[in-house]
Amino acid sequence: DIQMTQSPSSLSASVGDRVTITCQASQDIYNYLNWYQQKPGKAPKLLIYDASTVEAGVPSRFRGSGSGTDFTLTISNLQPEDFATYYCQQYDNLVSFGGGTRVEIK
C-alpha cells in the first residue's frame, strides 16, 4: 500500500497570506496526485489533478507542484472562503488519501 503523509496537520493563517501544504508518498507515484478542499459538513471538492492541473472553475491562486514522492499545494493571497481542510490523493497504485491539513483563521 502507498502511504500518503501530509504536513502540517493544521495551520493558522491570515487573509492575504501565502500557504503551503506538503504531501509525501511512501513510494514514487510519478504525477498521479490530486488535491481536494473540504469544508465542514460538505463533500470534498477537486482542486488540482495530475499534480499541477487546476480543475475548471478553481481560482488561479491555487497551485500544485511536485512529482515522484514530494508534492505541494500552494494557496496565494488566502481568501476567507479558503479556510477548510485539504487532502491529497494518489492513484498510482489503487487509491489512498493523506490525513488532511486544516487551514484555520489566525
Next chain:
Amino acid sequence: QLQLQESGPGLVKPSETLSLTCSVSGYSISSGYYWGWIRQPPGKRLEWIGRIYYGRSAHYNPSLKSRVSISIDTSTNALSLTLSSVTAADTAVYYCVRLKGVIVAYEYWGQGTLVTVSS
C-alpha cells in the same frame, strides 16, 4: 447539471449488511465514466471503497474486497453499494462519486450520507 444523491438506512446493526443507493440525474450512467464510493469515518481521512464502469467488472479496495459489492442499475440510473458483516469501524459518511474520465480523480460528489453501525 450532474447530481448525485445517496440514500439508505442511517443505522445498521453489527454483523448486518449495509445497503446504499446513489440516484444519478443529469447523465446516463450507462453512457460512460467510472462511478464509485468513498467513505469518511468521523474525524478521519477519506477511504476509497471501489469503482465501476458500466459493462465492466468493479474494482475494490483490497481491505474491503471480501465484503463489498458495487453495481449499476440502468433502469433507475442508479449506483448501489452493499457492505456485509459490518462493525463499528464501518461507521462513516458514505459518498457517491463520478471520476474524471480516465484520471482517477473524483470530479463529482454526492452530499454524503452518514451510516452508523450500532446495536
